[in-house]
Amino acid sequence: MYLELPTDLVFTKIPLGKLDTPLTPTPQITDEHAEDFVLGEIQKLVEKAGPEVVILVDACTIRHDVVEEVWDLIQRTGFPVYSAPMGKTAIPEDYERFGGVRYLCLMSPRFRANFTKQIYVGSISHPEIKEKVESAKLVLSIGGLKSDFNTGNFTYRTSRSNTVEVTYIFLIAQLHVVLSPYQLHSDHTRVQYALYPGLGMKHLLPRLAARLHPLDSPSSAASIPPFRAILPKAEEDPLGEETISHLYFWPRISQFIRPEDVVVTETGTSSFGALEMPLPAKSIYLSQILWGSIGWATGATVGAALAARERRLKGRTLLFTGDGSLQLTVQELSTAMRHGLAPIVFVLNNRGYTIERHLHGRERHYNDIVNWYARIAPRKTTDRRTLMSAQEMDPTSRRLGSGGLVAKTQVVHRAYET
Numbered sequence: 001m002y003l004e005l006p007t008d009l010v011f012t013k014i015p016l017g018k019l020d021t022p023l024t025p026t027p028q029i030t031d032e033h034a035e036d037f038v039l040g041e042i043q044k045l046v047e048k049a050g051p052e053v054v055i056l057v058d059a060c061t062i063r064h065d066v067v068e069e070v071w072d073l074i075q076r077t078g079f080p081v082y083s084a085p086m087g088k089t090a091i092p093e094d095y096e097r098f099g100g101v102r103y104l105c106l107m108s109p110r111f112r113a114n115f116t117k118q119i120y121v122g123s124i125s126h127p128e129i130k131e132k133v134e135s136a137k138l139v140l141s142i143g144g145l146k147s148d149f150n151t152g153n154f155t156y157r158t159s160r161s162n163t164v165e166v167t168y169i170f171l172i173a174q175l176h177v178v179l180s181p182y183q184l185h186s187d188h189t190r191v192q193y194a195l196y197p198g199l200g201m202k203h204l205l206p207r208l209a210a211r212l213h214p215l216d217s218p219s220s221a222a223s224i225p226p227f228r229a230i231l232p233k234a235e236e237d238p239l240g241e242e243t244i245s246h247l248y249f250w251p252r253i254s255q256f257i258r259p260e261d262v263v264v265t266e267t268g269t270s271s272f273g274a275l276e277m278p279l280p281a282k283s284i285y286l287s288q289i290l291w292g293s294i295g296w297a298t299g300a301t302v303g304a305a306l307a308a309r310e311r312r313l314k315g316r317t318l319l320f321t322g323d324g325s326l327q328l329t330v331q332e333l334s335t336a337m338r339h340g341l342a343p344i345v346f347v348l349n350n351r352g353y354t355i356e357r358h359l360h361g362r363e364r365h366y367n368d369i370v371n372w373y374a375r376i377a378p379r380k381t382t383d384r385r386t387l388m389s390a391q392e393m394d395p396t397s398r399r400l401g402s403g404g405l406v407a408k409t410q411v412v413h414r415a416y417e418t
Contacts (some may be wrong), residue, residue, distance in 0.1 A: 028203075031198065034196055034198075034199065035199055035203070035204065035207070038189055038191060038196050038199055038204070039204070039207055039208060039211050041191050041194075042140075042164050042191060042208060042211075042212075043211050043212065043215070045138050045162075045164065045191070045192075046138060046212060046215065046217060046219075047215065047217075048137070048138075049136070049137035049138035049162075049219070050137070050217070050218050050219070051217070051218035051219050051221070051222050052135070052136045052137040052138065052219065052222075053077075053079050053080075053136065053137070053138045053139075053140065053217060053219035054079060054080045054081070054082060054099075054132065054133055054136045054138075054139055054140070054219075055070075055073070055074060055077075055079050055080070055081040055082070055139075055140045055142065056081075056082050056083070056084065056087075056120060056133065056139055056140070056141045056142065056144075057070060057081060057082075057083050057084070057087040057090045057091055057142050057143060058083070058084040058086055058087040058090075058141070058142065058143045058144045058145050058150070059084070059086035059087055059143060059144075059145040059150070059290075060143030060144070060145055060201075061087055061090040061142055061143035061201075062087070062089075062090050062143070063143070064143065064200075064201060064202070065202070066142070066143065066201045066202055066205060067090055069201065069202065069205035069206055069209070070090065070091070070142055070143075070205060071091065071092075072205075072206065072209050073205055073208060073209040073212070074091065074095075074097065076209045076210075076212065076213040077209070077212050077213065077215075077217065077219070077220060078097055078217075078219070078220030078221075079097070079140070079217070079219045079220060080097055080099050080132070080219065080222050080224050081095070081097055081098055081099065082098075082099045082119070082120045082129065082132070082133055083098075083119055083120070084119065084120055084121070084144070084145070084150055084151070085119050085121060085149070085150050085271075085275055085287070085289050086145055086147075086150050086287070086289050086290065087143065088119070088275060088279070088285045088287075089279055089283055089284055089285040090143075092281040092282075093278045093279050093280075093281075094278065094280065094281060096224070097224055098224070099129065099132065099224050119275050120133045121150075121151070121152040122151050122152025122153070122154070122155030122156045122157070123152050123153075123155035123157070124152040124155070125152065130157075133158065134157045134158055136158075136162065137162055138162050138163075138164065139158050139162060139163045139164070140164050140166070141158070141163055141164065141165045141166070142165075142166050142201065142205075143166075143201065144165055145290070147289075147290050149289045149290070149292055150289055150290065160190075160192060160193055161192050161193070162192075163190075163192070164189070164190070164191050164192075165189065165190040166189050166200075166201050166204055166205065166208075187199075187200040188200070189204060228278060229250070229251035229254040229255070229276065229277060229278055230251055231248065231251045231252060232247050232248055232251070244411055246269070246273055249273070249348075249411065250273045250274070250276040250277055251276070251277075253277065253346070254276075254277035254278060254279070257277065257279055257280060257283060257318070258280060258283075258315055258316070259280045259281055259282045259283060259314075259315060260282045260283060260284075260313045260314045260315030261279075261280075261283045261284070261315035261316050261317070261318060262283070262284045262286065262304045262305070262308050262313070262315060262316070262317045262318070263277075263279065263283060263284065263285050263286065263318050263320070264286045264287070264297050264300055264301045264304055264317065264318065264319045264320070265285075265286070265287045265297060265319075265320045265321075266288070266294060266295075266296065266297035266298075266319075266320060266321040266322055266325045267287075267288050267289075267292045267293060267294050267296065267297070267325065268294065268322060268325070268355055269322060269348055269350070269354075270297070270320040270321055270322060270325075270348060271287045271288070271289060273320075273348075274287070274320055282315075283315065284304075284308075284313075286300060286304055288300070294322070294324065294325040294328060295325050295327075295328025295329040296329075297319055297320075297321050297325065298319060298321060298325070298326060298328075298329040298330060298332045298333065299329050299332040299335075301317060301319040301332070301336070301343050301345075302332050302335050302336050302339070302341065302343075304317050305317040305336065305339075305341040305342075305343050306339065306341065309341070316342075316343075316344055317341070317342075317343040317344070318343065318344045318345075318346065319343050319344070319345045319346065320346045320348065321345070321346070321347060321348070322347070322348050322349075322350065322354075323347055323348070323349040323350065323351070323352070323369050323371070324352065324353040324354070324355075324356075324369060326347055327369060333345070344409070345409065346409050346411055347409070347411065348411050349371070349411065351368075351369070351371075352367045352368050352369050353367040353369065354367075
């Protein structure tokens with residue numbers, strides 16, 4: 001999207017008066033009778049579903065500031081909770097009712113054994129998690145954003161007849177009218193086939209939590225597999241200890257993440273791989289799953305680090321990007337240095353534009369990348385490391401970024417590895 005403004009417009013003076021009026025991001029409820037009716041309908045569906053109620057959280061839980069309201073609902077009801085990719089870190093991933101199962105990895109086929117994952121991504125979810133969400137008698141879908149990557153290419157198989165959707169999207173929904181074969185969202189609640197405009201999440205969720213809390217639903221006792229990162233044993237990793245495989249890297253690096261860290265992942269291998277990592281409470285996960293534009297993450301890391309500093313977060317800002325994606329916006333690292341920021345940068349180097357290799361030109365030189373950034377990074381401003389094998393990823397990596405400077409770690413994978 002490009003927004004063009006006439007060059008003389010920026011010098012035009014405008015009155016300041018409207019700046020004194022606070023923005024109201026959440027519309028006021030205009031029909032309390034409709035809200036009471038909707039709450040009653042949801043309560044009936046919960047009672048009817050018995051032990052088979054699940055909560056599915058998504059992007060707009062975070063974007064529209066209802067994380068606390070959703071957390072209160074989850075704690076009061078004890079319902080099993082799952083997340084869409086863009087809803088990651090909306091719920092603490094160490095919460096005992098947060099679903100986690102062995103995952104059908106999106107990377108190379110031989111690495112599909114030992115990942116755990118709590119993410120529901122339509123048809124490419126692990127079969128067990130797919131079964132739990134899609135066979136539930138009632139799905140409370142909160143803050144849904146049904147874009148292509150976020151839904152496994154529009155392969156949700158949850159029936160509208162057993163779904164309650166509570167969301168407040170507005171502009172994003174209108175942008176996706178041509179992308180999603182499902183339905184257009186705005187500030188509304190949908191109960192099965194009925195649409196109730198004007199009933200948004202911010203007002204509805206606290207009242208819904210109060211209604212459902214005394215029910216003592218059997219769903220609060222349903223078993224939930226824990227979400228853990230499991231390091232593979234040496235004999236379980238086909239690439240062995242001499243190579244850093246994705247099977248090893250993501251469970252290992254999850255041990256490096258701390259509370260209040262901001263984790264930024266680039267489109268492709270990094271964003272899919274990072275979904276495998278259980279993140280600690282109060283951490284923040286940022287990924288460009290919506291548009292899928294490579295190069296986004298490096299610049300976004302600068303903005304995230306500035307915001308974290310302004311919010312006085314105690315954690316670090318970490319970037320996971322590829323050698324190809326870094327090519328597009330690497331100059332933003334100089335912006336980070338100018339502002340005194342110290343992000344920790346992990347460059348996943350699989351030696352070229354690997355996704356492009358798989359699409360067109362597997363052996364073509366135009367998909368090769370010269371490893372220039374590993375050679376010229378100034379030692380006085382950057383903590384540089386290159387990790388070639390699993391043995392090199394030991395606990396000493398916790399010292400990364402301790403010097404208050406940009407820390408760059410190059411993680412070398414085999415060529416063509418995604």
